[in-house]
Amino acid sequence: MNASSITRQLAERIVDSDPLTDTRVVQLARDGVLDWLASAVAARDDANASVMITALGIRMEEQKYGHSSVLGRSERLGALDAALMNGYLSHALDYDDVHESVRGHPSAVILSALLAEAEERGASGAEFLAAYIIGIETMCRLGIAIGSRHYEEGWHNTSTLGVIAAAAACSRLASLDVETTVQALGLAATQAGGLRVHFGTQVKPLHAGLAARSGLMSMRLAESGFKGSLEPLSGSLGFFAVFARGQERPEKATENWGNPWQIIEPGLWLKKYPCCSAAHHAADAALSIYKAYKPDFRDIDSITVTFPPGGDAALVVREPVTGVDGRFSVEYVVAAALADGELGLSTFTEEPIRPELRVIAAKVQRRYDSELAAAPGAMPKGRFAILKVKLTDGTTYVERVDCPRGAPGRPLSSQERLAKYEDAVQGLPDVWHTLADRVMQLELWNDMTVLISDH
Amino acid sequence: MNASSITRQLAERIVDSDPLTDTRVVQLARDGVLDWLASAVAARDDANASVMITALGIRMEEQKYGHSSVLGRSERLGALDAALMNGYLSHALDYDDVHESVRGHPSAVILSALLAEAEERGASGAEFLAAYIIGIETMCRLGIAIGSRHYEEGWHNTSTLGVIAAAAACSRLASLDVETTVQALGLAATQAGGLRVHFGTQVKPLHAGLAARSGLMSMRLAESGFKGSLEPLSGSLGFFAVFARGQERPEKATENWGNPWQIIEPGLWLKKYPCCSAAHHAADAALSIYKAYKPDFRDIDSITVTFPPGGDAALVVREPVTGVDGRFSVEYVVAAALADGELGLSTFTEEPIRPELRVIAAKVQRRYDSELAAAPGAMPKGRFAILKVKLTDGTTYVERVDCPRGAPGRPLSSQERLAKYEDAVQGLPDVWHTLADRVMQLELWNDMTVLISDH
Numbered sequence: 001m002n003a004s005s006i007t008r009q010l011a012e013r014i015v016d017s018d019p020l021t022d023t024r025v026v027q028l029a030r031d032g033v034l035d036w037l038a039s040a041v042a043a044r045d046d047a048n049a050s051v052m053i054t055a056l057g058i059r060m061e062e063q064k065y066g067h068s069s070v071l072g073r074s075e076r077l078g079a080l081d082a083a084l085m086n087g088y089l090s091h092a093l094d095y096d097d098v099h100e101s102v103r104g105h106p107s108a109v110i111l112s113a114l115l116a117e118a119e120e121r122g123a124s125g126a127e128f129l130a131a132y133i134i135g136i137e138t139m140c141r142l143g144i145a146i147g148s149r150h151y152e153e154g155w156h157n158t159s160t161l162g163v164i165a166a167a168a169a170c171s172r173l174a175s176l177d178v179e180t181t182v183q184a185l186g187l188a189a190t191q192a193g194g195l196r197v198h199f200g201t202q203v204k205p206l207h208a209g210l211a212a213r214s215g216l217m218s219m220r221l222a223e224s225g226f227k228g229s230l231e232p233l234s235g236s237l238g239f240f241a242v243f244a245r246g247q248e249r250p251e252k253a254t255e256n257w258g259n260p261w262q263i264i265e266p267g268l269w270l271k272k273y274p275c276c277s278a279a280h281h282a283a284d285a286a287l288s289i290y291k292a293y294k295p296d297f298r299d300i301d302s303i304t305v306t307f308p309p310g311g312d313a314a315l316v317v318r319e320p321v322t323g324v325d326g327r328f329s330v331e332y333v334v335a336a337a338l339a340d341g342e343l344g345l346s347t348f349t350e351e352p353i354r355p356e357l358r359v360i361a362a363k364v365q366r367r368y369d370s371e372l373a374a375a376p377g378a379m380p381k382g383r384f385a386i387l388k389v390k391l392t393d394g395t396t397y398v399e400r401v402d403c404p405r406g407a408p409g410r411p412l413s414s415q416e417r418l419a420k421y422e423d424a425v426q427g428l429p430d431v432w433h434t435l436a437d438r439v440m441q442l443e444l445w446n447d448m449t450v451l452i453s454d455h
Numbered sequence: 456m457n458a459s460s461i462t463r464q465l466a467e468r469i470v471d472s473d474p475l476t477d478t479r480v481v482q483l484a485r486d487g488v489l490d491w492l493a494s495a496v497a498a499r500d501d502a503n504a505s506v507m508i509t510a511l512g513i514r515m516e517e518q519k520y521g522h523s524s525v526l527g528r529s530e531r532l533g534a535l536d537a538a539l540m541n542g543y544l545s546h547a548l549d550y551d552d553v554h555e556s557v558r559g560h561p562s563a564v565i566l567s568a569l570l571a572e573a574e575e576r577g578a579s580g581a582e583f584l585a586a587y588i589i590g591i592e593t594m595c596r597l598g599i600a601i602g603s604r605h606y607e608e609g610w611h612n613t614s615t616l617g618v619i620a621a622a623a624a625c626s627r628l629a630s631l632d633v634e635t636t637v638q639a640l641g642l643a644a645t646q647a648g649g650l651r652v653h654f655g656t657q658v659k660p661l662h663a664g665l666a667a668r669s670g671l672m673s674m675r676l677a678e679s680g681f682k683g684s685l686e687p688l689s690g691s692l693g694f695f696a697v698f699a700r701g702q703e704r705p706e707k708a709t710e711n712w713g714n715p716w717q718i719i720e721p722g723l724w725l726k727k728y729p730c731c732s733a734a735h736h737a738a739d740a741a742l743s744i745y746k747a748y749k750p751d752f753r754d755i756d757s758i759t760v761t762f763p764p765g766g767d768a769a770l771v772v773r774e775p776v777t778g779v780d781g782r783f784s785v786e787y788v789v790a791a792a793l794a795d796g797e798l799g800l801s802t803f804t805e806e807p808i809r810p811e812l813r814v815i816a817a818k819v820q821r822r823y824d825s826e827l828a829a830a831p832g833a834m835p836k837g838r839f840a841i842l843k844v845k846l847t848d849g850t851t852y853v854e855r856v857d858c859p860r861g862a863p864g865r866p867l868s869s870q871e872r873l874a875k876y877e878d879a880v881q882g883l884p885d886v887w888h889t890l891a892d893r894v895m896q897l898e899l900w901n902d903m904t905v906l907i908s909d910h
Contacts, residue, residue, distance in 0.1 A: 052681070195687070197690065
């Protein structure tokens with residue numbers, strides 16, 4: 001394989017693939033869209049949404065200047081601004097899907113760019129779904145090609161890979177040819193950014209919004225005729241070399257493309273709880289213990305959570321003050337699960353954490369075990385959490401989870417997926433309640449410009 | 456020095472410094488503004504400007520929706536879009552200033568963000584100049600702190616450092632406090648990007664535009680209340696570690712701040728020729744040989760240009776097809792200088808290169824000499840070019856240049872600077888001709904919203 005043609009080979013697959021022939025792929029893509037909508041709409045009142053509108057310089061009287069929705073809100077913006085807003089909203093609660101190959105959040109970036117452009121440009125539901133599946137495939141294959149060092153050294157894969165995937169998806173939606181798609185990919189690669197130093201703050205979801213906007217902008221620049229390098233991804237100064245520094249395997253970006261599609265295998269993880277996926281194993285374990293024993297929090301002596309080394313890298317908060325902080329704190333997630341028996345939208349708000357949850361959280365210790373093997377079906381690969389709750393009378397409960405609920409291998413039922421959506425759209429106008437039915441037949445929908453708006 | 460407070464220390468200097476007390480600094484800043492205007496206006500008809508307007512989704516009837524100028528053009532856009540456009544235009548011809556500490560182009564990014572915001576927000580000329588000087592200082596100190604590996608591994612310093620410098624300058628213009636400035640710097644750092652793989656294409660100047668836009672957006676997000684990491688620059692996941700991988704010296708970001716100001720020492724290099732600065736040494740040498748001997752191009756047997764190793768890294772084009780390609784080709788620059796005796800705006804157009812220039816360019820060989828020392832006053836440090844032109848009759852002309860014209864140490868005269876500006880604004884409305892006088896007293900100007908527009 002000629003390394004100098006990696007970008008072109010990738011572009012050929014983006015242009016030529018026909019993922020809709022597989023009905024299982026279509027179904028999983030619809031599920032992904034619905035789950036993404038739920039995740040974004042649930043965050044519609046996030047205070048930063050208004051902050052961003054102000055920063056963009058959009059005045060009150062201009063908030064309907066465009067054709068693209070801001071999910072769950074009244075603004076209609078230009079597609080670039082809408083992509084930014086939706087990218088932020090859909091990742092704001094960390095409730096949106098995760099993919100093992102990405103080590104991050106694909107739909108937040110890809111669908112935010114795609115919907116914004118589809119609402120402005122017009123596209124059919126089938127074109128939209130095909131572009132989405134191809135965006136997911138691109139992001140996952142990039143994740144495999146770039147290796148693990150990229151994330152470990154401080155990059156936020158959701159945005160660094162997402163911007164290119166969004167450009168890929170939008171290029172497909174716009175029916176760009178191979179040469180122009182190469183340009184879109186290169187314009188996106190040079191805008192890749194996002195540092196994990198901001199994890200634990202709302203700059204993390206902002207990265208998703210910035211990547212969605214930049215990915216869409218890359219497609220538009222390419223479509224309009226802007227030209228850069230012919231081989232932006234591979235080579236000694238290319239994206240992979242700069243961002244992976246020797247660990248990259250650029251040829252993996254196209255290897256096994258669509259065989260099977262990454263949306264099938266390993267598949268999207270649709271989250272049951274609106275918090276960091278790295279805490280979901282311990283969350284399930286804590287909810288099991290709650291359900292079986294309902295321990296009184298005053299009786300708890302100590303709690304340990306054992307991870308494989310590095311398994312808690314994304315859980316950067318150890319002493320959360322608010323529920324929002326708690327989204328990245330396994331201490332808080334375990335405490336809330338053990339005390340309340342549920343982890344919902346109301347668990348992770350801006351409110352200060354209740355005193356009894358603070359007491360429980362303070363008892364949680366993290367441990368690491370490099371000897372223990374994860375189960376073959378662990379999700380992500382090699383991960384697990386073992387929760388040990390010891391009471392003052394010596395009673396000890398132990399629960400181990402290798403594959404959390406919602407992850408591929410233990411998928412949410414269709415009722416659970418619908419319940420997540422219905423919970424998210426509570427209080428919104430009727431169109432949001434009928435939207436679930438539309439999304440469940442999205443491949444038959446004629447015109448994306450009226451999917452949400454009902455103009 | 457506590458490494459954990461680097462960002463705060465930098466923010467304190469951005470907020471507290473008073474650079475206008477030094478009249479020499481004020482004068483150099485005015486010169487920088489005028490030269491930047493010339494560089495941008497000279498590119499006003501660049502075809503990509505319209506491409507970008509289209510990509511932004513701005514329709515013809517909306518092209519006056521904002522308050523910020525697009526230099527030399529009729530559009531008035533919102534500040535973010537104007538910053539993008541001007542950042543592109545001011546670097547499009549590679550005619551804009553360079554700074555050794557940056558290894559890149561400071562004013563293209565900083566002034567594009569600043570002017571756009573100053574025209575929308577309102578500010579005095581004095582506030583504008585102070586913010587500019589502080590932006591330059593920030594970018595230069597970051598360049599010193601990040602070291603040389605950053606560029607060598609493929610990053611484009613103009614954008615990676617420029618986005619933070621633009622955020623710094625805009626924060627100063629907006630009178631943000633220290634805490635909010637820390638946030639602006641962090642929001643900018645996480646948007647840093649731009650790959651050298653695109654050098655030799657117009658994505659290089661696009662980087663300047665993207666950095667200007669993102670830097671301004673970072674300030675606005677911070678000002679509106681968006682919050683991220685409290686220490687985004689230093690630490691194991693911070694900007695410096697991720698982008699310099701061990702070569703960084705974060706404490707250098709504030710060391711010797713303003714003592715002297717980097718705009719004085721080493722100072723801005725205002726370009727005499729609209730092409731890559733790495734070709735200017737050879738350009739001067741070739742023009743000297745032309746002036747002294749006017750060799751007939753048919754008599755030339757061979758030409759060599761000797762650089763220190765790596766001195767031609769930015770000269771990525773060896774076989775240019777158009778004058779635009781030639782901007783990054785020492786072969787073309789030398790050929791045009793030897794044939795025409797001048798290197799002006801008309802030397803570097805989209806037109807195919809004239810046949811006789813192709814003949815001369817094909818005779819140019821690059822050589823490297825690691826033994827030879829550069830002169831103490833070389834600019835940038837350690838650089839030189841030795842041009843050797845051998846005629847078919849054996850006659851040989853040799854010229855060596857260590858510090859090219861326009862570089863600090865061999866600055867352009869005020870007449871030359873004005874001539875560059877007047878050449879650039881030819882054909883524009885009157886306001887552009889009176890603007891030079893305004894800029895030469897910019898510290899006395901009351902209201903930046905009417906600097907260019909004459910509303």
